[in-house]
Every structure is written in C-alpha cells, then in structure tokens.
Amino acid sequence: MAHLEASNLFSVKERVVVITGGGSGLGRIMARALAINGASKVFVLGRREDALRETAAQAPEGIVIPVKCDITSKESLESAYQAVAEQTTHVDILFANGGILGPLMRSPDAHADGTPPSLTELRDALFNVPMEEFTRVLNVNVTGTYYTVLAFLPLLEAANKRRPAPQEGVLTPPSAQVVITSSIAGFVRKVPFSYAYNASKASTNQLVKLLSTNLADYKIRVNGLVPGLYDSEMANNIFVAHGHTTGGVSEGSFPKEMIPLTRGGSEEDFAGLIVWLASNSAGYVNGNLLVTDGGRMSVVPNSY
Numbered sequence: 117m118a119h120l121e122a123s124n125l126f127s128v129k130e131r132v133v134v135i136t137g138g139g140s141g142l143g144r145i146m147a148r149a150l151a152i153n154g155a156s157k158v159f160v161l162g163r164r165e166d167a168l169r170e171t172a173a174q175a176p177e178g179i180v181i182p183v184k185c186d187i188t189s190k191e192s193l194e195s196a197y198q199a200v201a202e203q204t205t206h207v208d209i210l211f212a213n214g215g216i217l218g219p220l221m222r223s224p225d226a227h228a229d230g231t232p233p234s235l236t237e238l239r240d241a242l243f244n245v246p247m248e249e250f251t252r253v254l255n256v257n258v259t260g261t262y263y264t265v266l267a268f269l270p271l272l273e274a275a276n277k278r279r280p281a282p283q284e285g286v287l288t289p290p291s292a293q294v295v296i297t298s299s300i301a302g303f304v305r306k307v308p309f310s311y312a313y314n315a316s317k318a319s320t321n322q323l324v325k326l327l328s329t330n331l332a333d334y335k336i337r338v339n340g341l342v343p344g345l346y347d348s349e350m351a352n353n354i355f356v357a358h359g360h361t362t363g364g365v366s367e368g369s370f371p372k373e374m375i376p377l378t379r380g381g382s383e384e385d386f387a388g389l390i391v392w393l394a395s396n397s398a399g400y401v402n403g404n405l406l407v408t409d410g411g412r413m414s415v416v417p418n419s420y
C-alpha cells in the first residue's frame with residue numbers, strides 16, 4: 117500500500133516550477149511551500165528584484181531563483197523565458213499568479229442617515245477614476261496572465277516529453293500544468309471590490325476554461341485558484357481595517373457575515389493546496405477552479 121502513503125501521494129520532489137508574483141503574498145507562499153517540500157527549481161518572476169530575492173532567502177538555499185519580469189511586456193516575458201530556459205530543460209508547473217487590485221471602483225457608502233448615494237454621486241465616484249486605471253487592471257490580470265501562459269508553453273511541452281511512455285496498468289505521471297490565480301471577485305456581482313478587478317477575475321476564470329480546453333490536445337492541464345481573503349500586500353488593508361496587523365487566522369477575526377469561518381486564510385491553508393495541486397495526486401485535475409475562501413463567496417455580497 118506504499119502508493120497510498122501521504123509521502124507518495126503528495127510528493128512534489130524534483131518539480132520545476134515558475135511562479136509570477138513570486139516576490140510577495142500568495143506567490144511567496146507557493147514558492148516556499150514547493151521549495152521546502154523538494155521541488156528542484158522554483159523560478160520566481162516579478163518586477164521587484166529585492167522582493168524576489170527575499171523570497172529566495174526564505175526558502176532552502178539555491179532552490180528559488182529570482183527572474184525579473186514584467187508580465188505586461190512581451191519583451192520582458194520573452195527574456196524571462198530565455199533566462200529560465202538557460203537553467204532548466206523543462207517546466208512542470210507554471211503558476212500565473214501575478215496580479216493587481218488597482219483603485220477601488222465601487223459605489224460610495226451610504227450617507228450617515230442611511231440613505232443610499234444618489235445616482236449622481238455614484239456616477240461621479242466611478243467616472244472620476246481615469247479610464248487608464250481600469251485598463252491597467254485588465255492589462256495585468258488578463259492580458260499579462262494570458263501572455264505569460266503563451267510564453268512558457270515550450271518548456272511545459274518539454275516536461276511532457278520527459279514522461280515515460282504509457283504502460284498498460286501503470287499510472288502515468290501527471291502532465292504539465294498551468295495554474296492561474298483568479299479570485300472570488302470573479303464570481304460575486306452585487307457589491308464589487310472594484311468593477312475592473314472583478315471583471316478581470318471573471319475573465320481569468322474564462323481563461324482557465326478556454327486554455328484548458330484548447331491545450332487539452334497537448335496534455336497541458338490548466339487549473340485556477342480562487343482565493344477568498346488571504347493577508348498579502350494587496351489585501352492587507354482589509355486586515356488592518358479589522359484590527360489585524362498580521363494574520364487574522366484565528367477564528368473570530370472577522371464577522372461571520374463576512375467570512376463564515378470567521379478568519380482569513382493561512383499560509384498552511386494555501387501551502388497545503390499548492391503542494392497537493394503540484395503533486396501526483398492532483399494529476400487528474402484539469403479545467404478546475406479551486407475555491408479556498410472559508411465560505412466567503414457565498415456571503416460576500418453582504419460585506420467586505
């Protein structure tokens with residue numbers, strides 16, 4: 117029964133991984149979790165080299181490799197791809213995780229007496245946001261994600277070519293995988309965090325579906341992560357607003373109307389999901405959107 121032992125089911129040994137947005141937040145958790153558990157190379161991509169180096173410093177020595185990259189530039193993606201290709205023959209998993217929130221674009225709060233904002237107030241608040249800001253969010257979260265996947269296809273294909281030929285009765289190892297970080301914002305619609313962010317994440321959900329269907333012939337799997345609320349540079353202001361400078365992972369940290377499990381997501385919650393998704397036992401997962409939100413998606417229209 118050795119094949120059912122956790123050490124076999126959840127092994128990520130020797131995996132070669134690329135992570136955009138690896139210099140902070142969820143990308144840093146991904147990098148550390150995979151490096152600590154035996155991945156052989158974890159390339160972390162982002163614009164801030166100091167942040168990428170800090171991720172490397174927090175992982176076992178020599179495993180995490182910083183590569184400067186702006187995912188909104190094809191030239192930058194191409195040179196990052198070349199830098200990775202010089203250091204590995206293949207990539208088993210690409211995490212297209214980099215993203216931005218952009219400015220809040222939502223209806224103003226109700227007045228002190230409880231009356232809702234007038235349509236003029238709503239229009240002013242939303243119309244005052246420069247169009248370029250809306251486009252910037254879509255550009256990073258959708259366009260950048262899409263071109264990131266395209267850029268790394270050859271190295272993902274190379275990973276598939278390394279697999280042994282199928283043998284009757286023997287489980288074939290997992291094929292190469294793309295994992296795109298979406299958000300519950302891509303599903304909720306009553307109270308958007310930001311029209312641009314929510315629309316961008318709905319698009320990344322669709323990208324997961326489109327890419328998983330269209331890359332199926334090449335045996336490149338595509339899955340999506342749908343986080344709720346995790347402390348990170350992007351989300352920290354929500355934690356601070358609720359009096360948590362770090363963490364917020366103990367029950368009772370947030371009202372149940374906001375998150376049914378009353379806490380934020382932890383490093384362990386996310387790392388466990390990542391290790392499983394990168395492991396042999398997730399080899400049959402394809403075209404999926406995996407929600408990790410403590411139940412927040414079902415109540416989010418009521419609260420931030």
Ligand SMILES: NC(=O)c1ccc[n+]([C@@H]2O[C@H](COP(=O)([O-])OP(=O)(O)OC[C@H]3O[C@@H](n4cnc5c(N)ncnc54)[C@H](OP(=O)(O)O)[C@@H]3O)[C@@H](O)[C@H]2O)c1
Nearest residue numbers: 137140141142162163164187214215299345346348349350
């Ligand atoms: N934290 C949450 O609660 C939560 C919930 C749902 C979804 N998400 C999603 O999770 C992903 C990671 O976000 P996070 O929460 O970990 O926030 P974060 O700490 O702000 O991380 C975002 C990362 O994206 C990178 N990035 C942004 N623009 C980039 C660009 N043009 N090129 C390359 N990299 C770029 C940033 O690196 P540089 O600035 O160095 O480039 C940064 O490391 C995002 O897609 C976000 O939408 C987060």
